[in-house]
Amino acid sequence: MRDDRIGEFGVGTSALRTVDIEEDRAMTVRADALLWDRVKRRLRSELGEDVFSSWFARVEFESADGASVTLSVPTRFLKSWIQAHYLDKLIGLWGAEISGIRRVELTVRGASRPKPLPKTEKPVAPVLGAAAAPTLLPAASAAPVSMASSRIDADTAGSPVDPRLTFETFCEGAPNRVAYAAARAVAESTAGRPTPFNPLYIHAGVGRGKTHLLHAIAQAALRADPGRRVVYLTAEHFMFRFVAALKNQSAIAFKEGLREIDLLLIDDLQFLQGKSVQQEFCHTLNVLIDGARQVVVAADRPSADLETLDERVRSRLRGGVAFEIGAPDLELRRHILESRYKVAQSQSPGLDIPSTVLEYVAQSVVSNGRDLEGALNRLVAQWQFTHQAVTMASAEVTLRDLVGAREPRRVKIEDIQKIVATHYNVSKADLLSSRRTRTIVRPRQIAMYLSKTLTPRSLPEIGRRFGGRDHTTVLHAVRKVEELMQGDQHLAEEVELLRRMIDE
Structure with missing residues (x-):
């Protein structure tokens, strides 16, 4: 009631x-x-x-x-x-x-709880920041960047930027000096006035610092001009965002958001796949560069060697300036170890690694900077967990799988074709031709076999590089050579000789 x-x-x-x-x-x-x-x-x-x-x-x-x-x-x-x-x-x-x-x-938070910008305010797509996030903050030693006026567009937000990867923590040396100077110039340029080298293309093997430079550019550029629209994206993230925009029927907004960027940084371009994705990336490059916006791209090889990348994209990249970061020399390796060791000492009071051991690491771990850091981290962990002094003998045991490690040489299909053609006294044009004479067919099959076993290229890619042949032709050649090598010791030795000539 x-x-x-x-x-x-x-x-x-x-x-x-x-x-x-x-x-x-x-x-x-x-x-x-x-x-x-x-x-x-x-x-x-x-x-x-x-x-x-x-x-x-x-x-x-x-x-x-x-x-x-x-x-x-x-x-x-x-x-x-x-x-x-x-x-x-x-x-x-x-x-x-x-x-x-x-x-x-x-x-x-979805469309049911929109938070629109004031009509007079223009959206900004800032870099994601601090080891994981939708706001960019510089390294702890730098003054915080205010993001109060920035907004995030879920479709065009960037990949995470690590605040530790700044110009201040980058170890400069002869192998990376030119790329480092170019990166600083990009970061110090102003919105609407890009550097003369646009796009800037940086390529290097793993662990040599190309990603570090891109993170440093993003943070320094935004710190210098908080209103600048800066976006750092990995190629994988770009693909994910583009596909998601297509599924959500927001592709137009995605494209417009990208083309409002002042500074676009793309990392790991070698992973960019898909015809429509590459076309959109090419259109974005054209619009940004033609609109006086700066673009920086990083990959693990020269643009000419990105065989799966659309030729129009490669052509646009060649229109800028490319710099390679070489393998660290002894001086740079010493510099990297010294700077990282100081950080480790600040985090682990009492840490004491003899200078002779650090010199041993610098002399022995020669592949890249990432392996150097990994070697130092192992020694620090050894000291922390065993509570025993780090000696040369213990360091040799701890680092035995890293010592003397070399980055494997990247073999190009063109190199294989050249060496095989020279060895069998035929021309490269013969290998790519449709001629079926025995003097041409056997060298062609061996070149295809070596291309499959010495490179990461797929069968269709190899077929295209051999005069546009079908992948089944390549597969037949690989199986044929393997079969012949089992019954013909002379051929097996000949192929092994070619393999060594290519690896040298």
């Missing part, structure tokens, strides 16, 4: 009960908001300002019940990253505030 009795102040009891419920709900919301503030303070304290601002500054509290908490984020990418790297920490911190919490759920 409904209670409509009039209270002391002339208000129905049911109405008073409704008011009480609403007040209780409001008090609960305020209490939960205060708990979220406490959790955020703990996150900031434990993770540091850079990581917190990058990952959690745009996380919002939604609701909480007896067993779970719901938080919201602006993008699916941010949701996936937090779930993969920080979910356990969130559960632990919320459990410390509310004893029954066992689960933290993340949702993506």
